Amino acid sequence: MKLYHAAASPFVRKVMVLLHETGNLDRVEIVNTVLTPVAPAANLTGKNPLSKIPALERASGATLYDSRVITAYLDDLFDAGLYPTGSRRWETLTLEATADGIMDAGVSMIYDIRLRPEDKQWPDWGEAQWSKIVRTVGALDAQWMSHLSGPLDMGQIAIGCALGYLDFRHDARGWRDHAPALAEWFAAFGERPSMQATRPA
Numbered sequence: 001m002k003l004y005h006a007a008a009s010p011f012v013r014k015v016m017v018l019l020h021e022t023g024n025l026d027r028v029e030i031v032n033t034v035l036t037p038v039a040p041a042a043n044l045t046g047k048n049p050l051s052k053i054p055a056l057e058r059a060s061g062a063t064l065y066d067s068r069v070i071t072a073y074l075d076d077l078f079d080a081g082l083y084p085t086g087s088r089r090w091e092t093l094t095l096e097a098t099a100d101g102i103m104d105a106g107v108s109m110i111y112d113i114r115l116r117p118e119d120k121q122w123p124d125w126g127e128a129q130w131s132k133i134v135r136t137v138g139a140l141d142a143q144w145m146s147h148l149s150g151p152l153d154m155g156q157i158a159i160g161c162a163l164g165y166l167d168f169r170h171d172a173r174g175w176r177d178h179a180p181a182l183a184e185w186f187a188a189f190g191e192r193p194s195m196q197a198t199r200p201a
């Protein structure tokens with residue numbers, strides 16, 4: 001399988017952490033992919049017409065994309081149990097969606113700053129995205145610490161990758177000021193070898 005990859009992408013990192021945690025890194029070939037919304041990757045558009053990463057090309061069958069589809073597929077393939085059964089399953093899926101929402105907001109802020117010409121930038125956009133992030137880390141801190149402290153699942157991995165992205169791109173904004181318990185959880189989670197091996201660059 002080929003994984004279309006960029007080391008800075010928090011969505012790709014979810015897949016990489018899953019591969020590390022399940023000991024299956026050798027099952028994928030990493031294809032470094034350079035792209036932005038205004039510069040699609042020529043080697044990818046034939047596989048994922050949206051030109052977004054991660055994408056997972058398989059020996060047969062459709063190329064899979066959207067990180068949540070890929071993580072669910074690999075969890076199934078490796079029988080990894082990162083999507084638990086019972087009521088915890090729906091929490092895990094919601095937690096992963098929450099993490100992806102933080103990533104979407106954080107990535108969108110970077111696109112606005114880096115890709116738009118200066119005269120077309122709109123600071124209110126970035127502030128509104130940051131407000132989403134502040135609200136969300138606050139909600140995680142207030143309502144999700146018990147789940148986050150349970151057995152490893154894909155929701156936790158995704159939140160770890162989302163918070164890692166905030167540190168990587170938005171460190172100066174200080175998300176920890178809004179979520180002290182979450183910050184404590186992340187200090188420990190970030191020490192996992194899978195997280196250390198996939199630090200964004």
Ligand code: GSF
Nearest residue numbers: 009010011036037052053054066067107
């Ligand atoms: C989001 C992937 C994404 O936006 C997923 O896989 O979960 N819902 C999708 N990836 C970015 C790279 S990144 O900053 O992580 C991407 O591919 N952007 C290119 C574009 O055209 O938006």
